[in-house]
Amino acid sequence: MCGRITYIVDLEKMTCSCRLWDLSGIPCVHTVCAIYNKEEDPEKYLAKCYRKEMYMRKYKYALQPINGLDLWENTRNEKKITTKVQCHARKAPKKRAKMVQDESNKTNKTKRLTKIGRTMTCSICKIPGHNQ
Template sequence: MLEWIREFIMTRLSDNRDRARKKWSGKKICPRIQKIVEKNIDKAADCIPIKSDDWNYEISYDGSRYIVNLQQHTCTCRKWDLTGIPCNHGMSAICSQSLEPQDFVNPCYSVETFLEVYKHAILPVNGPQLWTKTCLIPPLPPNFGRRSGRPSRARRVEHDEPVNKGKKRQRGQKKQPIRLKRQPYQVMCHYCGGTGHNQKGCERKKIDHPTTSQDANSNDQTTATKLTARKKTAPSQNKQKEAAHSQPQSKKRKGVEVHATHTTSSANVPSRRITRSTPLPAATEPNQATTTGVSQHLQSFGQHFGIETVILF
């Protein structure tokens, strides 16, 4: 890897040096900087230079005015100061005096500086077979075997890096600097805008709206009384439910209650007593025959099956 990096840098330096000598001969500045200068010259056509003296100009461009100093190579737009290449305002002042723009470019962009930078070269190196032999033990790479114990997943902390409270500080490591404490949360009232209380306990709201506080107190009292009443009535309701469950249930069939009563007949057949809980409407004179017929029919039905029938009219 290191040998490849050495060879790459060696060839890069030689290529840049040869290119500058062959292609850029007779030029003052590098080709990329020359393109930027030409663009600024084209933009300088929209500028209006106002001469103050041989070096100071006031340039009017796009509704704004800038001061250009050709001697110090500065412009109030700061582009010339930061890049070292004359801006469009500076080019307007340079062209007004028919001067050469390349003379006002920073020397770091010149071809001479480029060749001076790349004139140094990395010298070639012989192979390992031609190296001088010594009696010392040749260096070997470190061992990458697995260590005993569980490997640590924590990142290696630098000697000058602060450590949190939960971590153990290593030898030669600085203590943690002073940290700001966490600010406690302050309750804020949305009615008066004060702190330390909320809207429910705001004294100003109680003064401005006394009725609302009284209504709230009355509502609290009514709810308290309702809760106490429910607690008192709950045991009695539970007792009624238990008593209802303990009583025998009756079978209902379309308005007729059937109660099973064990009675012995002559044939030792359990008899049933049928009672009607809802009395029939009083029979009028024209319907008297129908009621008697129904009663006779029910009595015959009960005698046939051994059931006592009691009809409530």
């Protein structure tokens, strides 16, 4: 019981109604209380993947450290491995991009209005000399 909420622990099925034990494989607080109540070993209820035997099996074949580059043996039969640099072909430009470019060329031929000599006015205070 945790505060007003009651949690149901089933040690045989290795489940708790809070679902923490089910999700992680590590006994939750409620489970640990139930285990100590029965005076049993808590490690018995731990998921197999968290036990010491499994840890030792996982890291049995770990890489061992090697000497520094200065202490390596020199070999006579050295083959240099070179890799080819591959250039990827570019995609053809899309039709839409060409159309936009053609339209922009048309607008360059017509004269555009400039803002030179025009006084800016603020849209908030309506005072000339600055904008917003």
